[in-house]
Amino acid sequence: MTSIRTYKQAISYLKSMEGHAYNPDNAYGVQCFDLANQYWLYLFNHGLKGVGAADIPTWNNFTNEATVYENTQSFQALPGDVVIFNRNYGEGYGHVGIVLKATLNSITILEQNWLGGAYWTPPEVATRRTHGYDFPMWFIRPFYAKSTKLNAVKSKSKPARKAKANKGKKIMLVAGHGKGAYSNDPGAVANGYNERDFNRKNIIPRVKKYLESVGHTVVLYGGKTMNQDLYQDTRYGQQVGNYSDYGLYWVKKNVKPDIIVEFHLDAASPQASGGHVIISDRYPADDIDKALSSALGKTVGKIRGVTPRNDLLNANVTGRLNLNYRLIELGFITSKHDMNYITNNLDSFTKRIAEAINGRQIGAKASKPKEKQTVWNWKGKFTADRTIKVRKSPGLNGTEVEPRSWLKNGNYVPFDQVIKKDGHWWVRFKYVQPGSSDKDFYCAVCKITDKEQKIKNEKYWGEIVWK
Ligand SMILES: [Zn+2]
The missing domain is CATH 3.40.630.40 (Zn-dependent exopeptidases)
Known part of the structure; x- marks a missing residue:
């Protein structure tokens, strides 16, 4: 069965969820799963199966209810999609949120328990946050009801089903x-x-x-x-x-x-x-x-x-x-x-x-993954094709050196490290000119635009020859 809600109703309901904490099964802990469940209850009058969020794409029968998309380089999410993060999140249980808006490069979603507030008093509420796409990642796109005069009127008077108190089994x-x-x-x-x-x-x-x-x-x-x-x-x-x-x-x-x-x-x-x-x-x-x-x-x-x-x-x-x-x-x-x-x-x-x-995860930890790697000791030679600022540390807040020491079109530097920071890739290098400082300096070599965030997939501000 398609959803009992139209697309417009789903989106306006979704927007109304921000800032509230949802726990439709009334079980202990306000988990990321609970938000998705509340949304699915609103759309289909039943919840989603899975012990953890990462079970959702495979434990549920979405035939006639939704399409499950696995993320690809060219996939773009739509508002209203339920997004499932893989088992690198949530300490092996995955994570789930609902897309509010999306571009080819990022998704802004509503989510619970990103920070680990499932058991806080008061609990972590549904919060809007922007994330990159990841691999693997799944998007569940509901089949919405066709908009008619009848359901437009009905939806105003009909709130989402209220779960009864769960006393435990x-x-x-x-x-x-x-x-x-x-x-x-x-x-x-x-x-x-x-x-x-x-x-x-x-x-x-x-x-x-x-x-x-x-x-x-x-x-x-x-x-x-x-x-x-x-x-x-x-x-x-x-x-x-x-x-x-x-x-x-x-x-x-x-x-x-x-x-x-x-x-x-x-x-x-x-x-x-x-x-x-x-x-x-x-x-x-x-x-x-x-x-x-x-x-x-x-x-x-x-x-x-x-x-x-x-x-x-x-x-x-x-x-x-x-x-x-x-x-x-x-x-x-x-x-x-x-x-x-x-x-x-x-x-x-x-x-x-x-x-x-x-039937559900016990003691859900933060969905946020542990810190990911941002520094790699990769060597190569970077030749600039434009003027690029040089800094004393990587990142947009790194102290800039004086403009005459910036890289100009045709200048090259040997580097021994690449760093992911502030939406850019940086390299660590020493100047080759005799008499230069022998300290380490940093410059950006491109913006991060690749969905997989792999430096070797990017177009550089010049040329990189890897060693
Ligand atoms: Zn036995």
Whole structure:
């Protein structure tokens, strides 16, 4: 479906967003994603999928809603486009904003959390800022409604949908196997670990902490010690014909969780590596299943995608009871690679898992990337074809030397460094004339016009011969 809004409505709504903080899912933190979501809610009455902004181009089905463009040298954005910055931004999660205006060389966008103000009080508001294009970068251009008299009138009286308060979900985490009333099963054992204890000690408490930090209620099967075995308990209930007081039957009746995740580690030959997600074959994979699968792919690796099964007790029973359930094999306990990865990255790994369950990034840092490189020790000879000011330091504020020492048409200097500053490329050089100062001097050799900001793509104020 095309947007319910015309182009004119979209742009005027977009302009009205500046200076306000948007958090349509009401989840903890006013992230860059929330602004895009608010805009998409206004346009389509539904939000966008993705744990982080960089997921947006591939996790959503934009057929009939929008065109996704990947940036090229000649691409020019349009006001109203949703722009996705790659994973160099937002500490690996990407960044998203909405284009207010654009030229071939830059985009002015509205954005949240560029500075890291997602958790400030008050939070960082939607702010107008100008950025260069980058590679890769994606632009999502909505299909707007055709302008008619009817929708022009309607839009004035109809505000964007208001999200209801998010109280968080009730999430049950289950450690596979266990030492319970009816059994003592360590699960798979290898590399000095057993599945039962490893997940209880290292994985589940961390996932719980991250989920609680964003307002969810987390219930551990078997309580704090997790000293119960969901599989054995459910089986026992079936054996004695009691379908209300044991295992998943008890969970359904007493806990009523919104989400259940059961944790395991796989076992096979030492070469087998990677995790996967198992679901009941009664329901298609949902967003949590897909996000967990993606989180495995971004961390320990995955051996296969989301896998429906009809031969596992807990998957079958939850399928029948209509409980939202999946079992995650975090990797192979028999794989040195997998266990090394997991034990060396416990916090970041469990955070990714928790984010997949949460549906959105937790604790979003600034979208702004860390400082990028601006100085390269590249050598060459620059010959000027016009008069160029010479300075004692690079940049437009560098102190100028006296005009008779500026470069004139035909003068050349050998340089040993190029510097990106103030929209220009600069070179560092020493004068070649005998008796000149032996200090370093700087001059601009061109303006930066290349979209990729590569000096070798520019037209210089003279000639450069690279060494
Ligand atoms: Zn297991």
